[in-house]
Amino acid sequence: MPKLLSGAEIVFKALEDQKVDYIFGYPGGAVLPIYDELKNHKSIKHILARHEQGAGHSAEGYARSSGKPGVLLVTSGPGATNAVTALTDAYMDSVPLVCISGQVPTHLIGTDAFQECDTTGITRPCTKHNWLVKNVNDLSKILHLAFEVATTGRPGPVLVDIPKDIQFKRGKYKFFKNTLKKKLNGKATHKISNNDLDKFIDLIKKSSKPIFYTGGGVINSGPKASEYLRELVALTGFPITSTLQGLGAYPGDDPQFLGMLGMHGTYEANNAMHDCDLMINIGARFDDRITGKVDEFSPGSKKIHVDIDPSSIGKNIKVDLAIVSDVTELLKSLIKRFKEKNKNFVNSNKQKTSKWWEQISKWREKKSLNFINSDKIIKPQYAVQRLYELTKNQDAFITTEVGQHQMWAAQHYKFNKPNRWMTSGGLGTMGYGLPAAIGVQIANPGKLVVDIAGEASVLMTMQEMSTAVQYRLPIKIFILNNEYMGMVRQWQELLHEKNYSESYTAALPDFVKLAESYGCVGIRAKTPQELDGKIEEMINIDKPVIFDCVVDKSENCFPMIPSGKPHNQMILGPEEEEEISDEGKILV
């Protein structure tokens, strides 16, 4: 007869067998038996957050920068409801998370007991799957299944709700491996047919105006996928653009890279998407920030869509060739087959795409990321550029909050490696970046981790600075402080007759003093002249830093596609309304 373990012991046994190093969490009444067991498992370190949402985003940052699932441990009731934002964020951005929540004892479920809530009911639409454990003998199987569901197919969050009595009860432990016959939210076998590959190659060969449009699926497929992507782009000589989540899969400073596409993407990327005759979508999902008006989206192109999630295909845009597959496996087979018959394609095909590249150069000449710099006030774009220039030689990890600063970071910080860019894209969660940076730093000790933040966003989860200080995580919170909810203010300026309804934050804290009160370092930069020195100072401090970068309050994020417009009708900037001399513009 096998030794019987308590539910709490089973939880840790399963975590050990899943090779979990870190869990992010917050204790409470209904998870105390699990917290009690923590001391007996030295290989698993617990990171105490200051709010369950913070714990969740930290687990996301950990997962996205390491490629391993993030683990989250919260109590019942408010513990679980506080985690809902992080779970939904992970669901939208396909981040593997395993959330373990305590629940009131089985006999009290349904009685409106203290700190009871219908956790599985609340989290059902924001997880890939969830479980309420009713029998301790099911616990080990459910936990291993939870890891499998979270990490296979299109990754995502799962939740296991464990009533307190189950945590005490003794039961059998068994390590289940590969219990699932089908991969979830994705395909079980990636048998890629040669027929599909040949069609793919045929479309590549026929095209004279091609473009690669790649997304987060390349990152999620693992670092190999980025290598293959670079190889394929080199083999074809085609231009490539990336979604917000795909940044880093292809080098941001490469001449074939057109920059990010979408609502705040570059002029060349969006026009190329609109005018191309072949669109090769690899691991992106035709999100509404990308497509704009669906009826006028890239009207003249053949479209190829590679996605691991069958329901992503045909959801928003009809395509001509759909392949349900993991990106790595597809690219590997495609490159192999492509090379067999198409030696020296890059050179032989140059003529065919030369006009297309000429057109792209013309679009590029618009220099759509330009902005009018100032020598009196720090422009937010300039701040991001300087941060990039001063950190590009080290392997830096960047997280962001949500808003203008996020778009400026995406436009002006050039990524060269996957898993270096963590941002909340699908859900757009303000307050994501600071706790995410904590998770990133845990997974990548010794590396530079910077949260490019807005002052409004970062205040939503500011309490997590205390976590960073406790675990000596030298994260850098680089706040582009314009005292406004900048993106809200921008929309109000452009679309609501400058009625700045509730988008100004009065009574902001003094961020330098705030940093000091947390026991970390505060730095403030007010002029462009002092910016470089202060950034260098920030990088060299081996402690958490809050950097208050005081920027232009009225700067808007351009270029942008106004809502309801197709890709080829972008607003490039304020210069469209008034002529401004070239001298003031900075070249990007």
Add this chain to the structure above:
Amino acid sequence: MSKSKSAYSVPGKIGKIERHIIVVWVDNEAGVLARIAGLFSGRGYNIESLAVAEVDKKKHISRITIVTEGTPQVIEQINLQLKKLVPVHKVADFKRGEKDILFRELALFKILANSKKLEKVKKICKKFNPVILDKTSKSVVIQVTALRAEIDKLALDLKSLGLISTSRTGAVAMTKGSKTFN
């Protein structure tokens, strides 16, 4: 407010609406019906009727039959989204009016009627396998099995003959011949 005053794109053209019957085999576990129903409500799909019962006691498999309406794109999404749910084993999808499929719905009607009216009721129901389940001097409970549209019409016709209560199961479906769904 004009359309452009939004951070979202304007809606595109809407395709033709079709009616489909979707059959789903699921593990009969706690919350499974909530998962299915939640998927429909959360994504704005429509459920016209839903019939569910366990069909394999040993393996605890339930068969759910859902009648729904949507554009071909929406119907495809419903199928693909259902297949992603962990307790779902398989999904079959039929367009209303497909020839190889049988559809049936069962209805119970309670009618207040004298014997003269009752004869009329029996006559109207004759084609739909009527069974009288209960009869008193003032009332009758009659069971019929028919297509949804036929039951709709029947209920309308019976109204003037004293129909006071209707209970319907929602449609269930099965293939003709020796074939089964897969």
